[in-house]
Amino acid sequence: xxxxxxxxxxxxxxxxxxxxxxxxxxxxxxxxxxxxxxxxxxxxxxxxxxxxxxxxxxxxxxxxxxxxxxxxxxxxxxxxxxxxxxxxxxxxxxxxxxxxxxxxxxxxxxxxxxxxxxxxxxxxxxxxxxxxxxxxxxxxxxxxxxxxxxxxxxx
Amino acid sequence: xxxxxxxxxxxxxxxxxxxxxxxxxxxxxxxxxxxxxxxxxxxxxxxxxxxxxxxxxxxxxxxxxxxxxxxxxxxxxxxxxxxxxxxxxxxxxxxxxxxxxxxxxxxxxxxxxxxxxxxxxxxxxxxxxxxxxxxxxxxxxxxxxxxxxxxxxxx
DNA sequence: AGTAATCCCGACAGATTCGGTCGGAATTCG
DNA sequence: CGAATTCCGACCGAATCTGTCGGGATTACT
Numbered sequence: 025x026x027x028x029x030x031x032x033x034x035x036x037x038x039x040x041x042x043x044x045x046x047x048x049x050x051x052x053x054x055x056x057x058x059x060x061x062x063x064x065x066x067x068x069x070x071x072x073x074x075x076x077x078x079x080x081x082x083x084x085x086x087x088x089x090x091x092x093x094x095x096x097x098x099x100x101x102x103x104x105x106x107x108x109x110x111x112x113x114x115x116x117x118x119x120x121x122x123x124x125x126x127x128x129x130x131x132x133x134x135x136x137x138x139x140x141x142x143x144x145x146x147x148x149x150x151x152x153x154x155x156x157x158x159x160x161x162x163x164x165x166x167x168x169x170x171x172x173x174x175x176x177x178x179x
Numbered sequence: 180x181x182x183x184x185x186x187x188x189x190x191x192x193x194x195x196x197x198x199x200x201x202x203x204x205x206x207x208x209x210x211x212x213x214x215x216x217x218x219x220x221x222x223x224x225x226x227x228x229x230x231x232x233x234x235x236x237x238x239x240x241x242x243x244x245x246x247x248x249x250x251x252x253x254x255x256x257x258x259x260x261x262x263x264x265x266x267x268x269x270x271x272x273x274x275x276x277x278x279x280x281x282x283x284x285x286x287x288x289x290x291x292x293x294x295x296x297x298x299x300x301x302x303x304x305x306x307x308x309x310x311x312x313x314x315x316x317x318x319x320x321x322x323x324x325x326x327x328x329x330x331x332x333x334x
Numbered sequence: 335a336g337t338a339a340t341c342c343c344g345a346c347a348g349a350t351t352c353g354g355t356c357g358g359a360a361t362t363c364g
Numbered sequence: 365c366g367a368a369t370t371c372c373g374a375c376c377g378a379a380t381c382t383g384t385c386g387g388g389a390t391t392a393c394t
Binding site for chain 3: 204206207208222223225226236237238239240241242243244
């Protein structure tokens with residue numbers, strides 16, 4: 025099971041915006057060139073990010089997109105939720121409204137199976153909860169958290 | 180991002196086989212009825228499980244499928260890999276051959292992004308590594324690990 | 335031997351999603 | 365005004381998902 029390229033492209037877009045943070049809006053054409061991604065496709069993705077309040081847009085000439093907040097205030101779980109939808113390995117394990125969605129499970133044997141999806145969902149959420157965009161912006165990764173790269177190599 | 184119904188149906192199938200473990204082969208028709216799933220579709224799924232060595236088949240009349248080993252010797256990560264393919268949130272984070280697939284990443288900015296996918300992958304793998312089919316077979320869940328259900332409710 | 339049950343296997347097919355493309359309208363800056 | 369840019373909806377080919385169908389191979393039972 026995998027994320028789609030929406031997730032990948034969108035995160036790369038956010039990283040680029042992170043590097044440019046504080047320098048005013050950047051045009052999509054600029055970012056599409058730098059990341060070698062199709063600009064019209066990025067247009068679609070950035071809409072989701074804008075609707076989620078993660079980036080703000082400036083229309084007209086010299087317009088573009090920029091982060092709505094500083095990178096360390098943008099949790100990666102919010103980015104991926106905006107791009108890929110709710111983080112749920114299975115419908116019966118959505119994490120949006122945390123309470124009272126048990127009735128969606130109708131059969132008995134499946135409850136034990138549900139337990140599996142919930143564990144997976146929680147593992148992903150826990151990982152994403154601990155990360156912000158700042159952890160992925162190159163300068164900060166190199167300066168502040170070099171040990172994270174070491175940790176993740178061979179766990 | 181989510182697993183497909185292949186994963187769900189396949190796991191439910193395995194749980195059913197877990198409950199019947201030790202009682203000889205069970206026909207797919209039987210399991211399809213009990214889980215209310217389309218039998219021809221289950222046929223496809225069970226092929227993957229058989230090819231992965233997780234279940235063994237007996238042909239002919241009174242034939243069917245049964246677990247290849249006892250439930251506590253079947254790690255859930257093997258079940259999901261057989262059903263859904265490699266557990267990788269993104270192509271650059273496959274976990275099959277653990278060494279030397281860095282060269283697939285060609286751009287520089289993406290390396291920091293790759294770091295994210297690897298963390299997610301590791302989180303899922305770690306969760307799945309700790310679970311076997313025995314954890315999902317109803318009787319054992321109720322008798323041996325009731326506290327797990329408590330733990331996972333509101334983390 | 336015959337028959338019923340069952341796995342095995344490949345082909346097909348409708349729906350949905352993925353991964354974009356295209357064209358144009360609206361907005362803003364110079 | 366004109367150029368740059370976002371905004372937005374429509375469209376589209378390919379792949380995947382979620383099955384269905386038909387028949388062949390194998391075995392147990394009578």
